[in-house]
Amino acid sequence: MSPATQLSGAHYSVAVVGGGQAGLSVSHELRERGIDHVVVEAHRVGHEWRERRWDSFCLVTPNWQCRLPGYPYHGDDPDGFMVRDDIVRYLEGYVAHFRPPLVEGVTVTRLRRSPSGVFELATANGDFTADQVVIATGPYHTPSLPPMAQRLPDSLTQVHSSRYRNADRLPPGAVLVVGTGQSGCQIAEDLHLAGRQVHLAVGSAPRVARFYRGRDCVAWLDEMGHYAKSIDDFDDAGAVRMRVNHYVTGRDGGRDIDLRAFARDGMRLYGRLTEVSGTALEFADDLKVNLDRADAVAEGIKDAIDAHITAQGITAPDEPRYVPVWEPDDQPRELDLEHADITTVVWSTGFRRDHRWIEAPVFDGRGYPMHWRGATSVPGLYFLGLPWQHSWGSGRFEAVGRDAEFLANHIEASRRLADVCGTLTGAPTDLASALPIG
Numbered sequence: 260m261s262p263a264t265q266l267s268g269a270h271y272s273v274a275v276v277g278g279g280q281a282g283l284s285v286s287h288e289l290r291e292r293g294i295d296h297v298v299v300e301a302h303r304v305g306h307e308w309r310e311r312r313w314d315s316f317c318l319v320t321p322n323w324q325c326r327l328p329g330y331p332y333h334g335d336d337p338d339g340f341m342v343r344d345d346i347v348r349y350l351e352g353y354v355a356h357f358r359p360p361l362v363e364g365v366t367v368t369r370l371r372r373s374p375s376g377v378f379e380l381a382t383a384n385g386d387f388t389a390d391q392v393v394i395a396t397g398p399y400h401t402p403s404l405p406p407m408a409q410r411l412p413d414s415l416t417q418v419h420s421s422r423y424r425n426a427d428r429l430p431p432g433a434v435l436v437v438g439t440g441q442s443g444c445q446i447a448e449d450l451h452l453a454g455r456q457v458h459l460a461v462g463s464a465p466r467v468a469r470f471y472r473g474r475d476c477v478a479w480l481d482e483m484g485h486y487a488k489s490i491d492d493f494d495d496a497g498a499v500r501m502r503v504n505h506y507v508t509g510r511d512g513g514r515d516i517d518l519r520a521f522a523r524d525g526m527r528l529y530g531r532l533t534e535v536s537g538t539a540l541e542f543a544d545d546l547k548v549n550l551d552r553a554d555a556v557a558e559g560i561k562d563a564i565d566a567h568i569t570a571q572g573i574t575a576p577d578e579p580r581y582v583p584v585w586e587p588d589d590q591p592r593e594l595d596l597e598h599a600d601i602t603t604v605v606w607s608t609g610f611r612r613d614h615r616w617i618e619a620p621v622f623d624g625r626g627y628p629m630h631w632r633g634a635t636s637v638p639g640l641y642f643l644g645l646p647w648q649h650s651w652g653s654g655r656f657e658a659v660g661r662d663a664e665f666l667a668n669h670i671e672a673s674r675r676l677a678d679v680c681g682t683l684t685g686a687p688t689d690l691a692s693a694l695p696i697g
């Protein structure tokens with residue numbers, strides 16, 4: 260479909276907003292069920308991966324977990340990790356595979372439900388309507404920087420992790436990386452390998468070993484049923500959804516990220532960044548506890564794998580446990596940017612959601628959409644691709660397809676009911692329990 264041609268004034272059974280892996284997955288499932296729909300993508304398919312990841316980026320999840328509906332990974336390295344451009348090609352290949360009704364280069368700027376129950380979607384290319392809408396705009400909208408970033412001197416270059424590309428694009432000098440989620444750790448390693456002096460403000464993210472007892476830990480955890488667990492199995496679902504990911508890398512075939520080894524090799528580690536005053540920075544006294552906790556999580560995962568191996572009588576090679584290679588004795592809690600020749604700060608401090616264009620009473624006080632398996636209390640309005648929407652893999656390649664199938668079933672069933680009742684009725688959760696789905 261050419262950009263926006265047929266959009267203005269058109270009506271669809273379903274509008275899918277966002278053409279990333281989530282939007283494409285549900286489009287595939289709607290196509291399978293013969294449901295007419297449109298997928299509206301603000302940029303190009305693969306935009307997030309193409310434009311918001313650094314040059315050496317690669318997945319931390321193994322390729323075999325890339326299993327979009329009807330399009331499992333078909334390369335020759337299922338245990339490897341796709342690099343950025345391979346991921347873009349994988350998504351483009353998916354589009355070529357089933358040719359979704361995709362309109363690229365069009366942003367939906369407002370969504371609201373008319374009194375008659377039809378959804379109205381506004382774009383700069385004209386407005387259109389739909390009976391049901393799937394929001395598949397991803398979880399990572401606006402780069403999140405702490406307010407103290409504004410107090411740093413103008414002479415300093417500041418970039419968010421989504422704008423970082425490689426060491427050569429930064430001015431010469433040392434670099435401060437703030438944050439140790441997946442992005443912060445991988446960017447710190449990238450700069451470190453490029454020979455930059457890196458200063459790293461370490462947060463509370465946990466870590467996981469890449470391999471243990473002869474296999475990728477992801478493969479063990481999969482076999483142990485970890486990824487099949489539903490969010491409904493947790494008492495603290497809200498907290499689980501906000502959890503920071505474990506750090507590890509898929510780079511060069513996959514390896515651990517061991518911040519202690521980086522420190523041993525010359526990287527400077529600090530606790531959380533707490534204060535900025537001119538060129539003077541202050542850090543919390545939590546480096547030791549953050550490193551210890553991250554290691555404890557990684558070793559706890561190994562304990563669980565050991566228990567699984569024993570319980571199942573699996574033959575697997577023994578492996579010595581991790582021994583810390585560096586300890587943070589008397590780490591400084593202050594740092595002067597000029598003194599340390601720091602010319603750049605890379606903020607690896609995550610993203611905020613921005614759903615302000617959606618006019619529907621479905622958000623909690625923090626702007627998180629309230630839903631059950633993606634279905635909201637507004638009949639016909641769904642979300643897809645949220646982290647832990649239903650399981651660990653919901654916001655990832657691993658299970659977004661399962662969630663897409665669930666929603667497509669739901670949408671199909673709602674249409675059947677609407678045919679009988681004349682309109683989409685009832686709370687979706689009630690519908691869900693009444694229908695043979697999931």
Ligand SMILES: Cc1cc2nc3c(=O)[nH]c(=O)nc-3n(C[C@H](O)[C@H](O)[C@H](O)COP(=O)(O)OP(=O)(O)OC[C@H]3O[C@@H](n4cnc5c(N)ncnc54)[C@H](O)[C@@H]3O)c2cc1C
Pocket residue numbers: 276277278279280281282299300301302303304305306307308317318319320365366367368395396397398399441442616643644645654655656657
């Ligand atoms: C640093 C990082 C590393 C990750 N590593 C992994 C990994 O190793 N393995 C894994 O499985 N997952 C990983 N993920 C998680 C996940 O796979 C990605 O976030 C993925 O991009 C999510 O896909 P999505 O389709 O849900 O959303 P997105 O890829 O964000 O796609 C949403 C699309 O919606 C479009 N859009 C947004 N608003 C509008 C609008 N109003 N109108 C029209 N279009 C709109 C955007 O242009 C975008 O193309 C990682 C995420 C990050 C941030």
